[in-house]
């Protein structure tokens with residue numbers, strides 16, 4: 001195989017005439033900053049998720065920070081966080097003065113491990129953040145059972161899981177609050193953007209206060225907030241994206257099925273070298289990423305190099321468990337989570353986005369099996 005530039009990308013936003021028309025409409029209206037368009041996006045998004053209230057903000061990281069603050073989490077509070085996720089899940093607690101404590105993850109779904117949650121939960125725990133990683137719901141029912149009637153806030157980080165369901169109910173509707181990200185790679189996007197959702201009116205009112213400098217009436221400020229607002233331009237794109245979310249997720253699921261069929265035949269030929277993504281029977285996965293697991297780091301790193309240099313963009317999500325990030329090492333965090341550490345050596349994300357054609361999927365298949373073949377040939381002669 002020859003070296004050439006990437007021609008199948010890992011992510012591609014789906015921007016159609018509807019988004020373009022919506023942006024033009026807002027630009028012509030003259031109301032560019034937060035306004036009625038943002039309110040409409042909030043209302044429609046809350047309806048879609050099945051919650052009563054929502055607040056749009058500038059990004060998912062801010063959404064998490066403000067959700068924590070609005071739930072009363074702050075200085076010195078212990079927040080349980082899965083060890084395997086994007087850094088923002090753990091830095092948001094730090095940003096509000098809280099102390100993240102890492103919980104190991106389930107080897108099948110990459111999501112919070114219930115047994116380790118039972119071990120880590122304590123009298124000091126003030127909140128648990130579950131992440132619906134890669135678009136697969138966390139076992140939220142079991143998490144709720146572990147929390148029981150303790151006074152512990154449950155926050156869902158659904159940054160990667162718009163439209164995912166657990167037991168037929170949308171993620172984002174289970175916790176005391178949930179957050180979403182609309183970053184450019186997400187299942188729906190506003191370029192940058194975020195949303196906090198909750199059934200608790202006071203939580204969303206607090207988020208709305210904090211996102212706008214704690215302003216209670218014009219130039220009267222009751223508490224320390226900031227400018228964390230979403231623009232009307234972003235909201236208009238978001239509304240158009242929301243209308244196509246179910247269609248885009250269906251395409252992601254179809255693509256995932258095609259990839260799984262291809263990998264099953266590669267496994268039949270080469271002896272189960274690749275572990276497929278898992279979908280629990282109670283879950284509806286929305287495949288933000290199609291995350292496979294390889295038997296070890298050598299094969300994973302080989303495939304990473306081989307596929308990227310043969311035109312198929314793949315990524316490692318994530319190369320380090322959070323407790324091993326330089327940031328957390330410098331804060332004195334020690335080894336905590338063997339499964340998470342192991343997954344970081346074996347995970348590889350393949351393209352699954354809705355803009356892939358059948359041809360693209362055939363190319364991914366061809367490149368993947370060629371890379372596996374090269375690897376097996378290479379290791380058998382060395």
Ligand SMILES: Cc1ncc(COP(=O)(O)O)c(C=O)c1O
Nearest residue numbers: 059060061086088089159181183
């Ligand atoms: C799991 C998770 N949480 C939080 C975030 C933060 O969202 P944003 O990038 O919009 O700040 C992301 C974004 O990548 C994420 O994947």
